[in-house]
Amino acid sequence: MKRWMVLVLLLLGMALVGVAIAEEAKTPLGSATETQAAPAAQGAQVTEAPLKVDTGDTAWLLISTALVMLMTPGLAFFYGGMVGRKNVLGILMQCFILLCAISVQWVLYGYSLSFAPGKGFWGSLEWAGLKGVGFTPYKDYAATIPHQLFMMFQAMFAIITPALMIGAFAERMKFSAFMVFMVLWSTFVYDPVAHWVWGVGGWLKDLGALDFAGGTVVHINAGIAALMAAIFIGKRKGAENKAILPHNLPFTLLGTALLWFGWFGFNAGSSLGANELAVNAFVVTNTAAGAAGLAWAILDWFFHEKPTVLGTATGAVAGLVAITPAAGFVGAMSAIVIGVFVSIFSYIAVTVVKPKFGYDDALDVFGVHCIGGIWGALATGLFASKAINPAGADGLFFGNPKLLLIQAIAVGVTLVYSFVVSLILYKIVDFIMKARVPEKEENLGLDLTQHHENAYTMIE
């Protein structure tokens, strides 16, 4: 019965794609060019020349897009190393299937809901199936690269954001429930929040909130939803009194390195051009990651006798999270301060707050991404400087306290909206199909029970 329902859904989806293809055929690739050329043909007051694609910018964004794509498998290994050996495939698969599923969701309607101009809750469905999203640049987002490239770059962000949450409910969520929850979450949480912050007509954007590469949209958004999921799905079996030991820390460090590498695309690519701003983002990204990794190692050394590999990796990721919203607005010295403090805040969240409240955020998505994202967004309100980016704004330390307030509003709105709507979606999924695997399956591990596979052979 269930199998048939999935098949019917798939067929319906295919029919939709069919309609979209028919539409595409009516307006061949240069559709955006036509809409732009049309007013020009009418002559009169139109002075603007059609936008020209810059090859340097396009080359950099193509590379950046591929770099950000690599972050999701990198994240899979970052998380995969931290779980038990019976659940590693479950983690890798959850990350990888999001790469597949959101890639499709994004071109079907995700991009349109997020970025089509509109003052409402979402953008609109005007660009569904990439209708009207052609190769001519779209001035309001990126004036020098093909519109489809901007769309693809954003797709990678839409993929990694839900993937970040996987760490919170690791080792205990049913795969089918996971899939349904994630598609719903992308549609009802990611797409609207992305529209508010980045989209033309988005109300947080109009308010003046600064989020260079997605501290609010990506990290706070995913981090708070992760906390919700960790609380409501309950603790892992065996995590009541002790930590579940990571089964392969070399994987975790490898994943951290891939994340760091990919983050150059995430942040420096968010300048949407091969320019000075991209270089600034590149410099501060690297600096903040280094400062934060170093700070966490020192904290570990001081409070737990030895600097740990897991701690240093965690610190570096926290640093990358915190610098994300600020990357295009602050300088390298501010990046060091942002990096050091994010490790301190995340360290407290992970080692003090989590045990005190007793939620089982298995791989510390909340402690690293939400706390790091909040600090990054507020730090942008403190350290932003027009000397770095004239298109930005000055922060508190550069004489403009108003920006900090706006940043705080954006953070607060995202926290509340994401928590509440994620909770509703989670409860719906849990009610229909039970989000958590049965205890017996949890004991056997997700690799075997959800995928009928094992990561490691014990005996040949």
Add this chain to the structure above:
Amino acid sequence: MKLIIAIIKPDRLEAVKKELYKADVNLITVSEVLGHGRQMGVTEVYRGVKEMGNLLRKIRLEIAVNEDFVEPTVKAILKGAQTGNIGDGKIFILDLAECIRIRTEERGGVAIG
């Protein structure tokens, strides 16, 4: 016939093997095992969470011998594995009911050596 089981520190394996060869004991089975004794293993820290009493890596030797080889084998293991520190391990000696060489189907003492 006796079965000698020894739990030793991993870094002593080479020395023990050398001593066993000197005593003309050439047939051993080695496996990696985990365990701890009175000192309760090591403490590991993951993101600030302390895990006490974690198991330590050890090496387990199994050696089947005839009666006159028991003492030389024990002496060889002691010589190779003893450091005088906590965690040097243990030697267990068990009676062995039967031994069969699969290739030839020989039984008893001849099958051991």
